Structures are given as C-alpha cells and as structure tokens.
Amino acid sequence: MPIIIIILLVLALIFVIWYISVSNKLNRAVVKIDESSSGIDVALTKRYDVLTKMIDVVKGYAKHEKETLFEIIKLREGMTMDEKKEANKSMSETLEKLNVLVENYPELKSNENYKTLQQSIADVEEHLQAARRLYNSNVSLFNQLLVTFPTSAIAKSKGMIKKDFFEAEETKKEDVKIDL
C-alpha cells in the first residue's frame, strides 16, 4: 500500500477519534445542563410548596385580603427556562406582598408556624440560588465551548446553540436576609 494512503488513513483515524471525543465532551456538557436544570425545577417546586403553606397560614389571619393579593402561580413539568424565570418572579412578588401584609398583623409575625415557614423559605431560596449557580456555571462552560474553535465547528454541525442563563433577580443576588 502506498505510504501516502497509510498517512491519509492515519490522519482520518485521528480525525475520527478527535471528532468523537469532542462530540462526547459537548454531549456531556448538555447532559450536565439538563441535570442542573432539573435541580432548578426541584428548588422551584419546594419554593412553591412552602409559599403555598405560608399563604394558607396568612389566609387564617387576613381572610378579606386573600383574593386581591395572591395570584395563582402555575408550575408544570417541561417548562422552558423563560417560563421558569416567570414562575420564580411571580413567587418573589407574592412573597414580597406577604411580607408587607404580615407587617399589619403582629400576631401573625409571632406565630411559631409562620416563623418556621419563613426559615424554610430562606433555606429553599438558598437551595434555589445553589441550583441557579450550578446551572449557570454549566451553561457558561458549554457556551465557552461553542465559541472556541474548532469545537465550535462540531457544535455547529450538531445544531447546538448557546443556552440561556437563569438570571438572578437583583434582590436575590445577595445572600438571603429575612428579619425574624
């Protein structure tokens, strides 16, 4: 066999191995993003559950205000990142309304059940921040791969596009602070 053909075959083999390895790297990055995205789902669901419990407790004290203050937040499976952001934003708004409302009911502020729920929401938000940071960290690594040549060429051939970050609301960028 002429030497030129052997060289071409070796080069082709190197290319195939390289292609497979880069392709796997990109696939792994996508899997990590999906995993961390489900972490956000779990944290959002927990936040929703605690918030619902808080609303139930508040309803007992502020019966006449319940309909005007609290919109129904909907969570469902398979939400897009934008929908998750929207749901999270709605929950934050509801929580803000709750905090304002609680100021008018001193007996509610001293309710042990409500205090525990406030601590729970702080912890749940801490988990949500962790999930968000982990997701964004994975997205950042993936997006970096997509703009780095020659990985970018393979990503393009596989139809991969940049992923959106799960942005933090301005108030959530700092550690959670709740006055108890």
Add this chain to the structure above:
Amino acid sequence: MTLEELEKIRKKAKNSYIIGLLLSSVLGILIALLTNGFFMAFFIFIIGSIITAVIAGKPTKTFTKEYKNMFVLKSLQATFNELIYEPDKGLNKEIISNTGMMYMGDRYTSNDFVSGKYKDINVVQADVHIEEEHETTDSNGHTTTYWVTIFKGRWMIFDFNKYFKANIQVSQKGFGNSKISNWGKTLKYKKVMMEDQEFNNAFRTYAQDEHDAFYILTPSLMEKIKKVTNNISGKLLFCFIDNKLHIGLQNGKDSFEHSIFRKINEQQSIEEISKDIKIITNFIDELNLDNNLFKGSI
C-alpha cells in the same frame, strides 16, 4: 500557685537542662581527649543527655501543667461556656479518621483538648500530629526508620449552620502531601469547579453532590473563606460532614505552650494565649457560623 512559684519551677527545669547538657558535653570531650575514642565520647554524651531529660522532665511537666492551669484555663473560661479543657488529652483518632477526609499516616498524637460553646455554637479543638513511617537502607544493608510529618497543627470541629446530605471537602492548595491532595480522586468524589475563579485557584473542592457544594459554598462564604485564609498563617482544610464543619489548620505549631527557656511575662503570655484562642473564635465570627437562619426550617 503564685507567678513567682511558677517562675521558680521554670528556672529549675531550665537549669536542670543546661547543667545536665553542659556536664554531658564536658564529660564527652574529656573522654574523647583522654582515650582518643570518639565513639565512647559520643556514647557518654548520649547517656548524659538521656539522664538530663529524665531529671529535667519532672519539673518541665510540672511547669507546663501549672502554666496551663494558671493562664490557659482562665483565658479559655473567659471565652467559652460549658468548657472542658484537658491539656494531656486530645481528639480521639477515630473522630478525624471517620471523616474519611484525612490520610492518617502511621503515628497519631494529640493534646490540648478543648470543648465548649462560643456564641452558642459547639466547638471542639485539639493539637494534632500525624506522621508517616519511612525507611531507608544504606549500601551496607542497614535499615533506618524515620518519621515524616503529614499534619501538625490544630483540628477544630464546629456546628455548621445548614443541613446538608453530601460530604464536601475544600482544601487550600499546598495543604498536606499528595495523599491528602488526591483524596477526592481516591474516593471518587467529584471535583467541583465553583464560579469564582479566584477561589478555584486557591482551593480544591471535592463533593459527593455538586448541588450541595453550591448550596454550602455560597459566594459570600467563599469570600469569607478567602479572607480567613489570607489572615491566618498555615494551610487550611475544610471538611463539611454530618452537618459539622471540621477545619484542619496545618501550621506546624503547638498551641498554648510556653518554653521553659523563656521568662514568664504575664501580659505577653495572656496575649499569646488570646491569639491561640482567637484562631478558634475567628472561624465562628468570620464565617458567621452562629447565623442559624437555615436550621429551623421544615
């Protein structure tokens, strides 16, 4: 015991050492000159040194005990509630080995056990020395054993202010040897890259679960860890395990000790002990371990 009495014991211990070593040296030199036998002279010097250590050992031990009773205990009592201070006892070896996060070598010693509460946080600490046995064989086939220090410093355990399931280790680069540095790899923990590049440059983070690593290591805590690390001499290891924070400070020092060759200066002694105690309390103050915001949740 008064300060004067303590100083008398210190002088007695110091003088015993100086006189004993001086006599051993003089005797060794005389024998070397008279017999022209270097080996015999060296042998006499070694025997003399051993006798000196035995004679001076008793007052040295008494001095250390009384010094710790007079200065260390009082300073600790002023800082911690529910204090237990046992200078001769240390941390049980299993407490550290059970974390699974520290290579335990072949020889373990520990003393200056302190247990108490600061700002209502449970604290345990002790001086710890871990060594590994090594052997060398020369060209004549003689084997010599020597000990290499793996860890020398303080091991501290604090209540942590969050509940978590997965174990996490954060070790400052340069802490320990390769057996400790590669701990995560051997146990197949995931190496976690945090979003803070400066933190990644200074520390190695390993975790059983990435989410828990991000949950515990908030941006704020990472900043505090960096600050604490910059303000302390020595290398640090942070182990988050069973809702406790274990901190290993490798500084090669024995805490709460006073040399018999140095005169006691009451003010200076109190300051030195305060510095040693502050190393413990600083972690609680700087890392905000007394913030229990996340511990009462359902």
